[in-house]
Amino acid sequence: xxxxxxxxxxxxxxxxxxxxxxxxxxxxxxxxxxxxxxxxxxxxxxxxxxxxxxxxxxxxxxxxxxxxxxxxxxxxxxxxxxxxxxxxxxxxxxxxxxxxxxxxxxxxxxxxxx
Amino acid sequence: xxxxxxxxxxxxxxxxxxxxxxxxxxxxxxxxxxxxxxxxxxxxxxxxxxxxxxxxxxxxxxxxxxxxxxxxxxxxxxxxxxxxxxxxxxxxxxxxxxxxxxxxxxxxxxxxxxx
Numbered sequence: 001x002x003x004x005x006x007x008x009x010x011x012x013x014x015x016x017x018x019x020x021x022x023x024x025x026x027x028x029x030x031x032x033x034x035x036x037x038x039x040x041x042x043x044x045x046x047x048x049x050x051x052x053x054x055x056x057x058x059x060x061x062x063x064x065x066x067x068x069x070x071x072x073x074x075x076x077x078x079x080x081x082x083x084x085x086x087x088x089x090x091x092x093x094x095x096x097x098x099x100x101x102x103x104x105x106x107x108x109x110x111x112x113x114x
Numbered sequence: 115x116x117x118x119x120x121x122x123x124x125x126x127x128x129x130x131x132x133x134x135x136x137x138x139x140x141x142x143x144x145x146x147x148x149x150x151x152x153x154x155x156x157x158x159x160x161x162x163x164x165x166x167x168x169x170x171x172x173x174x175x176x177x178x179x180x181x182x183x184x185x186x187x188x189x190x191x192x193x194x195x196x197x198x199x200x201x202x203x204x205x206x207x208x209x210x211x212x213x214x215x216x217x218x219x220x221x222x223x224x225x226x227x228x229x
Contacts, residue, residue, distance in 0.1 A: 004157070033216065042221045043158075043204065056216065091157050102148065103217060105157030 002026075004106035006092050012112045018080040021109045024073055025094030033103065034067055034077050035091040043091075049075065082113045116141045116207045118188075120220035127195045127227055135190040135223045137205030146208035147188045148217060149179055153201045161203075164188060175199070195227045 005024040013019055025032050033048040047057040049069045057067070064083070069075040079086055089108045095101035117140045127133045139145055146165055150158040162173025169181045179190045190203060202224050206217040 043219045045216060045218075048216055093157070102160045102163060103158075105150075105159070107157050108155075 004092055004094050004104050006090075006106035006109050008109060009107060010110045010112075012114065013082055014114055015083055016081045017113075018078065019082045019086075019111060019113075021077040021079075021090050021092075021111070023075045023077070023092030023106060025075070025092070026096075026104055027073070028096060029094035029104070030072070030097045031095040031101070032069060032075050033093040033095075034075070035093065036088045037091060037108070038088045046077070079111075082111075084113045087111055087113050116209045116218050118147075118205045118207050118218060118220040120203075120205055120223045122223050123221075124224045124226060127225070129197050129227050129229055130194050133192050133195045133199070133225065133227070135203050135205075135225060137188045137190065137220060138186050139188060139205075139207050140186065141207055145181075145186075145188075147179075147181065148206040148208070149173065149177070149188075149190050150204045150206060150219075151175075151201050152204065152222075158204060161190070195225075197227050197229060200225055200227045 007022045031050050034046040035043055037043045046059045047067045048055055052069045067077045089110050091108045092106045093103040095103050119138045148163045149161040151161050152158045161177050162171050164171045164181045172178045177192050179188055181188050202222045204222050205220040209216050
């Protein structure tokens with residue numbers, strides 16, 4: 001089992017550019033979570049999906065952020081346009097079906113917006 | 115709303131000594147509690163969970179956690195710390211929305227184990 005796969009692992013971009021982060025959950029998992037981690041704010045849940053449907057996007061900071069899950073094996077988090085304050089590590093996590101699953105985290109994408 | 119609090123930003127302990135990382139929780143209903151660990155430049159890894167049953171839960175790498183309902187605490191413990199235990203530790207509580215489970219994480223506690 002390859003675990004949760006995220007790409008790219010590192011992204012450096014200039015302010016105003018579009019950034020797309022990608023996540024492949026563990027096969028068979030039906031819930032997917034996007035988190036953002038910064039020193040100032042800690043670990044924040046941005047959005048999560050269940051069976052490819054967004055359940056709660058209340059953590060998405062603003063309209064510049066959008067997330068999609070077109071199928072059970074792929075999700076994207078897009079920032080357009082990016083700003084320096086978006087610099088953070090973005091984690092994707094997935095969980096298996098059931099009411100009390102543990103979350104499996106990917107290695108994260110370190111985003112730097114200059 | 116569910117929440118967890120980790121009152122210590124950092125815990126320092128000498129190798130071989132026992133360690134405790136504190137966590138208190140606030141939930142409506144039965145608490146489902148978790149501990150995760152994050153090593154540098156890595157994602158979070160599951161350590162252990164409490165759902166029901168024995169108040170002392172054993173997890174990975176020799177860690178255990180004690181659930182205390184009266185004190186609403188779920189402290190992480192290890193009898194003898196190792197330098198390799200140095201990492202960021204997160205306590206989390208589950209919120210079930212009816213369609214999916216999400217975890218609310220604490221702010222994290224950095225554990226530093228020195229020789």
